[in-house]
Amino acid sequence: MKIRYYLLALLVVALLGIGSVFLLPAPEYKPNLTQINDVAALLAENMDQIKNDRSLLPASSYDYAVIDAEGNLIQATREGLSESVYAALKNGDIIVDIVQDGQLAGKVIFAHDAKAQWQAYRTKLQIMVAVILVVMLALVLALLYTMHAQVLRPFRSLKSFAGRIAAGELDAPLKMEKRNPFGAFTESFDLMRDELNRARANEQAAERSKRELVASLSHDIQTPVSSIKAVAEVMELTAEPGDAEKLKTIQDKATQINTLVTELFHTTLEELNSLSVKLTGVPSNHIAELVHASDYLDKVRAEAFPGCLVQADPVRLSQVLDNIIMNSYKYADTAIWVSAELDDGGFTLTLRDEGPGVAEEELPLLCSKYFRGSSAEAKDGYGLGLFIAHHLIERMGGRLECFNVSSGFAVRIWLGLDE
Amino acid sequence: MHAHIIETNKLCKTFSSGGLQQHVLRNLDLEIVDKEFTVIMGASGAGKSTLLYALSGMDTPTLGQIKFNGTEISTKSSDELARFRRRNCGFVFQQIFLCDNMSLLDNVMASGLLISKNRKQLAAKAYGLFEQVGLSNQDYKKFPAQLSGGEAQRGAVVRALINDPAILFADEPTGSLNSASGKMVLDLLTEASQNGQTIVMVTHDITSALRGSRVIYLKDGVICGECALGTYEGEDEGRKAKLRSFLTEMGW
Numbered sequence: 085m086k087i088r089y090y091l092l093a094l095l096v097v098a099l100l101g102i103g104s105v106f107l108l109p110a111p112e113y114k115p116n117l118t119q120i121n122d123v124a125a126l127l128a129e130n131m132d133q134i135k136n137d138r139s140l141l142p143a144s145s146y147d148y149a150v151i152d153a154e155g156n157l158i159q160a161t162r163e164g165l166s167e168s169v170y171a172a173l174k175n176g177d178i179i180v181d182i183v184q185d186g187q188l189a190g191k192v193i194f195a196h197d198a199k200a201q202w203q204a205y206r207t208k209l210q211i212m213v214a215v216i217l218v219v220m221l222a223l224v225l226a227l228l229y230t231m232h233a234q235v236l237r238p239f240r241s242l243k244s245f246a247g248r249i250a251a252g253e254l255d256a257p258l259k260m261e262k263r264n265p266f267g268a269f270t271e272s273f274d275l276m277r278d279e280l281n282r283a284r285a286n287e288q289a290a291e292r293s294k295r296e297l298v299a300s301l302s303h304d305i306q307t308p309v310s311s312i313k314a315v316a317e318v319m320e321l322t323a324e325p326g327d328a329e330k331l332k333t334i335q336d337k338a339t340q341i342n343t344l345v346t347e348l349f350h351t352t353l354e355e356l357n358s359l360s361v362k363l364t365g366v367p368s369n370h371i372a373e374l375v376h377a378s379d380y381l382d383k384v385r386a387e388a389f390p391g392c393l394v395q396a397d398p399v400r401l402s403q404v405l406d407n408i409i410m411n412s413y414k415y416a417d418t419a420i421w422v423s424a425e426l427d428d429g430g431f432t433l434t435l436r437d438e439g440p441g442v443a444e445e446e447l448p449l450l451c452s453k454y455f456r457g458s459s460a461e462a463k464d465g466y467g468l469g470l471f472i473a474h475h476l477i478e479r480m481g482g483r484l485e486c487f488n489v490s491s492g493f494a495v496r497i498w499l500g501l502d503e
Numbered sequence: 504m505h506a507h508i509i510e511t512n513k514l515c516k517t518f519s520s521g522g523l524q525q526h527v528l529r530n531l532d533l534e535i536v537d538k539e540f541t542v543i544m545g546a547s548g549a550g551k552s553t554l555l556y557a558l559s560g561m562d563t564p565t566l567g568q569i570k571f572n573g574t575e576i577s578t579k580s581s582d583e584l585a586r587f588r589r590r591n592c593g594f595v596f597q598q599i600f601l602c603d604n605m606s607l608l609d610n611v612m613a614s615g616l617l618i619s620k621n622r623k624q625l626a627a628k629a630y631g632l633f634e635q636v637g638l639s640n641q642d643y644k645k646f647p648a649q650l651s652g653g654e655a656q657r658g659a660v661v662r663a664l665i666n667d668p669a670i671l672f673a674d675e676p677t678g679s680l681n682s683a684s685g686k687m688v689l690d691l692l693t694e695a696s697q698n699g700q701t702i703v704m705v706t707h708d709i710t711s712a713l714r715g716s717r718v719i720y721l722k723d724g725v726i727c728g729e730c731a732l733g734t735y736e737g738e739d740e741g742r743k744a745k746l747r748s749f750l751t752e753m754g755w
Binding site: 365367368369390391392393426501502503 | 513515517524526529530564565566567568725
């Protein structure tokens with residue numbers, strides 16, 4: 085029920101209560117004067133006999149006592165009535181004189197039950213007030229419960245939601261209760277979460293591209309700095325002693341810059357491990373498609389692949405193929421022969437070019453970070469392609485090997501079958 | 504005659520829908536030995552029926568090879584496959600698939616006439632087979648709707664055997680039958696197997712599986728294990744216990 089209905093009900097009950105307390109009739113005292121006068125007249129007639137004959141007492145709806153002029157009790161309709169004028173006054177009874185022949189013969193005291201009447205009145209009032217209070221109490225409790233359910237509880241869940249947001253958990257949406265008066269309010273909170281989530285993703289993407297930029301810039305810086313260093317070394321040989329010292333400083337500073345840049349480069353690469361690799365069953369014909377997708381210069385000559393399901397991450401695998409094919413373009417620029425075969429529970433993919441290959445002593449280093457072979461001197465690059473490829477293939481549970489063949493350079497990738 | 508009537512090499516079957524790929528069979532290497540009663544078991548969705556359909560040339564694999572008596576069948580066209588099935592394969596399914604508007608005999612003859620033109624010889628062979636499966640000449644003149652499930656399934660076995668197939672494929676043959684009829688059909692298959700018929704049966708019923716001489720357990724499209732039971736020679740507690748413990752080990 086809505087809160088305003090409770091408030092309305094509370095108001096109605098309060099008004100009813102106040103009204104009925106005021107309207108409750110107070111006990112009234114209206115003596116039946118005719119009857120009283122009749123009784124007094126009859127008593128006056130039989131005053132003398134009454135003392136001895138109780139049956140002569142006139143009938144009346146009142147209880148009464150008769151006393152003589154001296155104040156002694158003569159007769160009474162029942163025991164326990166006021167027996168003297170003083171007692172009668174105290175009790176609020178009606179005292180009427182009995183007059184015989186113009187002479188005061190005695191008094192009749194009509195009992196008045198004011199006490200009982202007031203008692204009854206009080207009880208009635210008590211019950212009424214109690215009922216009103218109980219109803220109001222019930223309404224107030226119901227109101228409080230409703231307020232708790234509709235206002236406090238959502239606020240509490242909002243509080244824990246805010247806590248989760250603060251802790252960076254932006255993926256769990258806020259559960260919104262139907263019929264909640266704060267529905268729109270909580271919805272805007274959830275929208276806020278969505279926005280934060282998006283902002284964070286953007287921020288991460290920006291951060292990533294920044295790191296990539298730093299990585300490529302730091303590499304670009306190293307090359308000219310190396311030239312500066314080399315030139316300074318040459319100049320030092322022919323320089324005057326004073327200048328030689330300055331040239332030495334130039335060399336030292338260039339070395340320092342190179343070290344700093346290398347460090348910068350290293351820290352941005354630390355994140356390589358956090359690249360996600362999701363293994364799924366990749367059909368071998370899909371791998372063939374990936375090879376062709378990486379081959380934008382159309383140099384690949386591929387044999388038909390044996391049909392099977394290979395355990396790999398297609399996204400990362402295409403990154404690996406990109407790197408290998410790019411290397412071949414850069415260092416060999418010949419046709420690339422691609423073949424695949426099945427062996428000891430695995431799938432082997434071999435990419436072979438007809439280029440000059442790599443010096444035999446450099447082969448073991450090809451897959452290490454920043455290694456650039458002697459043939460790479462004139463080409464741009466960071467020495468990272470094969471390192472990343474090797475790393476990713478290992479993360480897929482496979483192996484990557486580089487070797488020279490009679491006609492050129494080859495990379496062999498072994499991947500497990502999906503079983 | 505090859506010892507292996509069917510050989511698969513890295514058999515894969517992938518169903519794609521809405522960009523989602525479901526690899527139902529994954530790099531499956533399997534040999535079906537000639538004259539053996541091979542049973543394929545596995546939980547629902549493990550790829551049992553898909554495997555049976557691929558082996559029998561009713562469906563083509565996504566990747567990998569299937570060789571039938573040394574001949575590659577995975578690259579055949581659908582017409583070639585139909586001819587291949589007609590000559591080499593007999594089929595018994597859970598649903599009986601008899602033509603409702605032909606008598607049982609005509610159903611069998613229609614199947615036989617696809618291969619042989621000698622009606623007389625064929626009829627004689629059909630009568631022999633009907634007798635063998637316990638269907639009288641009153642029974643095989645009836646239409647499928649007039650037959651009980653068990654009788655119809657026995658009729659279907661006759662139809663499957665009429666062309667002397669090199670291999671008989673059965674997909675849950677007792678699935679829709681009560682236990683008595685089921686037992687009759689199983690007895691028939693067992694007898695055929697004892698007469699040198701190669702059978703591949705998919706089932707998830709242990710009683711049916713007991714009839715096989717070799718039980719293969721599939722799980723997520725991969726052969727999880729296999730159990731050699733030897734030739735069936737009647738009810739045998741030891742055989743049952745062996746199969747049970749194998750299935751328990753496989754996570755049945």
